[in-house]
Amino acid sequence: MFVSTTLEDNLTNKRDFFKSLFFYSFFYLVTTNALNLMKKMTCKQLGGACDHIFEANSFNEMVRLSKEHGSKMFQKGDQAHIKAMKEIEELMQSPEAMKEWIEEKRRLFDTLT
Numbered sequence: 001m002f003v004s005t006t007l008e009d010n011l012t013n014k015r016d017f018f019k020s021l022f023f024y025s026f027f028y029l030v031t032t033n034a035l036n037l038m039k040k041m042t043c044k045q046l047g048g049a050c051d052h053i054f055e056a057n058s059f060n061e062m063v064r065l066s067k068e069h070g071s072k073m074f075q076k077g078d079q080a081h082i083k084a085m086k087e088i089e090e091l092m093q094s095p096e097a098m099k100e101w102i103e104e105k106r107r108l109f110d111t112l113t
């Protein structure tokens with residue numbers, strides 16, 4: 001009697017173990033897929049001047065890519081990008097306007113799928 005109870009308990013534990021293992025791997029799969037989901041934004045959407053597409057899975061990464069591209073174009077002497085960057089520089093004079101501008105881009109990023 002005692003033995004069979006422990007055996008049964010053992011089996012239940014094993015079943016629970018596999019059940020949780022299944023749920024964890026499912027959860028893991030879903031979250032990693034979500035993290036690997038790259039969002040796309042164009043240079044224009046980020047206040048730039050062309051249709052160059054940036055791919056990132058976080059807003060900060062998106063901003064970093066856009067800045068990198070912006071300074072590259074600036075170095076090339078691309079007039080459209082220089083103009084766009086000047087506009088952002090003017091915006092930076094007002095911290096409130098800058099904050100609002102960033103929030104607007106962040107909202108746009110969040111609505112992307």
Ligand SMILES: [Zn+2]
Pocket residue numbers: 043044048049050051052069073081
């Ligand atoms: Zn651009």
